[in-house]
Amino acid sequence: MTQSPATPLPPPKERRRLREAGSLTQAQVAERVGVSRETVRAWETGRTNPRGRKREAYAKLLTSLGEEETVTKPPAIEVAEVEVVKVEVVEVVGVVGAFEGKAVDDTAVLEPVPVLAPVPIEKPPRAPLTPAQAFDALYAFCAPALVRQAYLLTGRRELARESVERAFQVAWQRWPEVAVDRDPAGWVRSVAYEYALSPWHRFRPRYRHPEPPPPDTADRALLTALLKLPPSYRRTLLLYDGVGLGLAETAAETEASTPAAANRLLHAREALAAQLPDLSDPTELHRRMTELASTGRLHAAKPPTVRFVGERRTVFWTRAAIAFTVAIIGATTLTVRTAPTHYEPPVPLGQRVEGVPPRVVQGALSEEEVALRDRLRTGMTSGPERLAPLGR
Known part of the structure; x- marks a missing residue:
């Protein structure tokens, strides 16, 4: 079975020029072709190319725009070939006339009037941003x-806003790159998706409980089905069917091979179709995901606020790093100053000394000692009297 050749398309820059010449926005072109605005932008930048029926519809639209431009295009003025011409103008004043009190003949010739060629006006160079x-x-x-x-990835409005703001804060910190x-x-x-799908959010107190679901039953069912998918499948489905990226771009952004991304996409579609049979068509799935994402009030902060918070966060962590470094230097200095400056050998173990007489252990009392002990015990009386030894 032979495959028909793809419909030819103009280069990406020419696509954008034709759209702008036809006074169309990317959203209007996307509506005519039946895709998202992000897909049209990817076509005009050359990151992706349309396929199948979308390619034919897009090529037909560009062809019509080119024909309209040819019809309505004014004839070009060759400015470089126009020369400065001096024309002598003969003014017929009449049989009798006067000019500044002087008589003028019927064929008086005025001073030649130069006719200048149109000079193109150069626009001043635009100052760089x-x-x-x-x-x-x-x-x-x-x-x-x-x-x-991000709301479709997480099902949380606050986390979606936080993910996007944090991604742009990181972008502002690394803006030269x-x-x-x-x-x-x-x-x-990519940074926003990574932050939104981080598993550490489940341990944060503010994100332990789910947010209220959408009021519409169909939107609630679609969001529930999306959140049941594994994060990698959910991200692949959103990039391909929601954003409109190609399979190769989706695989590169999810850090997976193209076959792995294709398998994730197929499994995600099958899982959604099993729960919601109406979404088996990718076009209908794209439309429903767009409607679901547009239901809630998902407003991001102003750009100056994001830049200010990012700069303040950078200053905070920079100061924290400096303080930690100073603490390490201080502890090292204190250790060096208080450490001993010379080596002290340890105390050696004791050695056995020879020639010391053995220790005498007290033995049993003799009869005289026993009799003396008994006499001392019985002879003690209470009171201030003292016991005086008796002479023998």
Whole structure:
């Protein structure tokens, strides 16, 4: 069985140019093709390419945009070929006329009037964005969608917001690295997912009890089914069917091989279809996940707040590291100052001394000693009298 060749597509930059020439947003293109806005953005950046029917619909849309541009495009003006021309203008004043009190002939010739060629106006160069402005732009573009995605991963609104804010705080701390990354949004998304799926949150008191479920029955059933999936399966399903990444990109972001990512995706779809048969279609699953993520009030903090908290956290841990280092240095110095400066040999074990007479043990009393002891016992009287020895 032979496979038909894929529909040709223009380069990624040309795709974006055609969309902008047609005055369409990424959301409008996504609605026409039937995909998410993140998928259209991935197509225009060249990270992924459409497949199947979506590729045909996308190619047809780009072709129509190119035809409209050709029809409505004004003729180009060759500015470089236009020369400065001087034209002599003959003004007929009439049979009798006057100009500044002087008579003018019928064929008076005025001074030649130059006609200048149109000069293109150059736009002033745009000033480069500061790091704070670039960070704020990335945050405004990615944060709302990331909060909704983190909510689908965890089922907790507060944890979703915290995960996204913490990810952007880490991004601000490592901004020179993130700014030159090929996909800064993917970098932040990976950090947010890792933080949201951390198993240590179960030991935090604020996250021990589940949050109230969505009010709608269908949304509640879908969220329950998602949370029953293993974290790796849930993340793979969200990246592929929710965000719209390709299988290779999903495998790379989840740090798995492509066959492993495909198996996780198939098992996750089967588990969802077993509980919710209506979601066996990936398109319907994408729509329902989008609706579920949009039900709650999932608002992220303002970019300046995130930057300020990140900087304050960095200052705190820097000071803590300095204090810990100073404590170690102080303890080491105290130990060196109080340690003995010379070696003291240990006390040797005792040695046996020869020639010492043995210890005499007291034996039994003689008869005289026994008689003396009895006489002393019976002769003692109470009172101040003293016992005087009796002479023999």
